[in-house]
Amino acid sequence: MLDAAFSAGSSVELLAKSLLASVSPVLLAASNNTDVWSLLRFAGATVPEGEMPSGAKVKSIDANQSIERLRYLRMIPIPWSQGDSAAVFEVRNAAAHMGLVDREALSSAMRLVVRFSEYARIRLDQGTDEWWRKNLGLVVEQLLDEGLSELQRGVQAKLASARLRYEEDWGARPPELVKPLLESVRYPRPEGSFSSMYRVCPVCGHLGLAYGYTSEEECLVELPHPDGGFWMNPYLGVTEFDCSSCRLHLVGDAELRAAGLDGQMGLASSEDDTSHNEHG
Known part of the structure; x- marks a missing residue:
């Protein structure tokens, strides 16, 4: 800064x-x-x-x-x-x-x-391309768009900067080498922790780490046994996102939503994005 x-x-x-x-x-x-x-x-x-x-x-x-x-x-x-x-x-x-x-x-x-x-x-x-370089022309338009909020302009600038960093760091490398290299430097998730989960980055498509708080949410689904009732669906309330691949860093629910990320992730293992096949 x-x-x-x-x-x-x-x-x-x-x-x-x-x-x-x-x-x-x-x-x-x-x-x-x-x-x-x-x-x-x-x-x-x-x-x-x-x-x-x-x-x-x-x-x-x-x-x-x-x-x-x-x-x-x-x-x-x-x-x-x-x-x-x-x-x-x-x-x-x-x-x-x-x-x-x-x-x-x-x-x-x-x-x-x-x-x-x-x-x-x-x-x-x-010229626009020579002046602003690749990927920054669009964010300039958005920063100058009076219809966008200050928050939206700031998030769009973060996304464009992260996209540019990714291209500069990894764009010229063979794709078959990029994935194992990025996996080796990925931020580790603390073993057994429910306060962080992997999530697909909205910029580079690789896995970043979503941090937050855990809670329980009552879902209106009856259990399949005689007494009926409700089941509890614990979730991660995401408050921060970090991607080691493009160095995107988002803080707060408003920034996450402006970047297209949901503020909640179910803690069921199937909802962790580690199964995601990064870049195909």
Whole structure:
């Protein structure tokens, strides 16, 4: 999460500076900059007697100044308020300077990052596939869809990220080698435990581990003997899901349901997904 928080603010700053540089690199120079060599570097000029500083040493405007110059040039997503800038950069600063990340603040900031990045992509005339890479184009549409809830956007982002990780880690390997390799690193289920069960991952189709609490549910089915009555069907109330194959991690009933996973699993052995033939 620290990496994600730091990258959120940094990506917006760098994209903002890329947009400014697409007009003129001089726009990156601080207005009160007295470093002549940095000014010359931004202007692309040379002086026979001088040595231009490297890109790592030039003095430029900061993140908020970059946004304000874009606003002046009318090259900024609409709407984009000062509060949006603060939300993104405060998440980055908290991670960079204090090592702190607020999950809800990061989730809100990531949607702003995606909106700013998509605006930059269109403005810089870049293709969707080249910009967002495989599998991420769809989740970008979903993150920007006003009809989706914040929770749904977050879950769709998790699913897309897990799908991308799986493709990068295992996509190029022969299928006959992938299954035994993934079985060897599968999260173990504690022997005799009723608080976890294997379940098919909605992303990669391999087995992940569902955790939760056990309970008993009264089912209205009469037993086939004279006194009749009811039988008790114990089940696992799933509250968390972990897949070692694509590293998908879902927490809470709402995330599980948004990903298409049921919040309950019968504890009968036939309902454990270990019998599932992963990827055929």
